[in-house]
Amino acid sequence: GAVVSQHPSWVICKSGTSVKIECRSLDFQATTMFWYRQFPKQSLMLMATSNEGSKATYEQGVEKDKFLINHASLTLSTLTVTSAHPEDSSFYICSARASGRREQYFGPGTRLTVT
Amino acid sequence: QQPVQSPQAVILREGEDAVINCSSSKALYSVHWYRQKHGEAPVFLMILLKGGEQKGHEKISASFNEKKQQSSLYLTASQLSYSGTYFCGTGGLYNFNKFYFGSGTKLNVKP
Numbered sequence: 001g002a003v004v005s006q007h008p009s010w011v012i013c014k015s016g017t018s019v020k021i022e023c024r025s026l027d028f029q030a031t032t033m034f035w036y037r038q039f040p041k042q043s044l045m046l047m048a049t050s051n052e053g054s055k056a057t058y059e060q061g062v063e064k065d066k067f068l069i070n071h072a073s074l075t076l077s078t079l080t081v082t083s084a085h086p087e088d089s090s091f092y093i094c095s096a097r098a099s100g101r102r103e104q105y106f107g108p109g110t111r112l113t114v115t
Numbered sequence: 116q117q118p119v120q121s122p123q124a125v126i127l128r129e130g131e132d133a134v135i136n137c138s139s140s141k142a143l144y145s146v147h148w149y150r151q152k153h154g155e156a157p158v159f160l161m162i163l164l165k166g167g168e169q170k171g172h173e174k175i176s177a178s179f180n181e182k183k184q185q186s187s188l189y190l191t192a193s194q195l196s197y198s199g200t201y202f203c204g205t206g207g208l209y210n211f212n213k214f215y216f217g218s219g220t221k222l223n224v225k226p
Contacts, residue, residue, distance in 0.1 A: 002159075034214065043117070043202060044157070044216045093156050102145055102164070102206060104214070106156035 003027050004096050006107035013084055014115055021079045021110045023094030030096035033077035034104060035069060038091045050077055084114045116141050118205050120217040127193050127224045135220045137203030138185040146179050146186040147204040149216075150197075157202060160188075190222070198224045 003026040013019050023033055032051050036044040050056040050071035058064050066088075068080040077096075081088055091111050095104035118139040125133050137146060145164050149157035161170055166181025174191040190197055203217040 036216075043219045046214060046216075049214075095157075103147060103159050103162050104204075105159060106149075109156045 002098075002105040004030075004094065004105050004107040006094055006110050008110060009108065010111040010113070012113045012115060015085055016083055018080055018082045019084055019112060021081075021092055021094075021112075023077045023079070023096070023107050025075045025096040025098075025105075028096075028098050029074040030077075031074065031099040032097045033071055034095045034097070035067075035077075035079050036093045036095070038093060038109075040091075044093060047079075081112065084112070086114045088112065089114045117215050118143075118203055118217040120201075120203060120220045122220060123218070124221040125223070127222065129195060129224055129226055130192050131224075133190045133193060133222060135188040135190075135201050135203075135222075136185060137187070137205075137217050138183075139205055141184070143179070143181060143184050143186070143205050145206045146177070147206070147214075148177055148186075148188050149202045149204065150199045151202065151219075152199040160201075193222075193224045195224050195226065198222055 005024045007022045011019055034049050035047045037047050038044045046059050047062045048056045048058040048069050050069050052071050052074050056069035071077040091109050093109040095106045097104050118137050121136045147162045148160040151157040163179035169178045177188045179186045201220045206214045
């Protein structure tokens with residue numbers, strides 16, 4: 001149980017284009033989803049949290065207009081990187097948490113490379 | 116506020132023990148432990164919710180010292196499969212969404 005999927009696993013895009021990453025909880029309802037960014041050999045940095053049907057809460061320093069998050073249902077959240085630039089290249093990981101629970105279950109991550 | 120982990124890296128021989136510490140300058144209300152292998156997402160190991168709590172699974176256990184604002188992860192008789200980077204994570208008392216990962220401890224278990 002507690003399986004989270006992410007799609008795509010990796011994506012290469014050109015500078016200036018937008019990229020959408022999907023995060024799905026496959027066997028439970030995720031009232032909260034988290035989006036993290038991880039640079040090589042570093043820890044995961046929380047970008048934003050989203051509750052189903054509500055606007056996402058962004059961490060300080062994360063541009064809302066650049067990283068658009070939509071938590072449309074209890075099983076799906078999307079992260080859209082708009083007008084991507086090479087410095088946005090990173091490993092993006094989502095996690096999901098069920099109502100009343102504290103532990104998070106992570107998706108396999110999406111490696112974004114912006115050329 | 117990101118918790119601090121120590122040590123940053125550990126090299127062990129198979130069968131040896133290790134302890135990883137996680138400490139915070141702010142009050143800890145819950146501590147999560149995760150393991151991440153290279154190129155993969157973190158995998159949930161366990162969560163401690165109460166001061167003084169200890170729990171474990173097989174030969175990996177953890178303790179939570181609320182007063183000292185720290186938690187420790189104990190790996191006993193380490194196996195090759197234990198290799199990876201271990202992260203602790205801490206959350207708020209009422210706001211479960213305020214969650215921060217520690218700096219990470221890279222564990223390398225050699226035959």
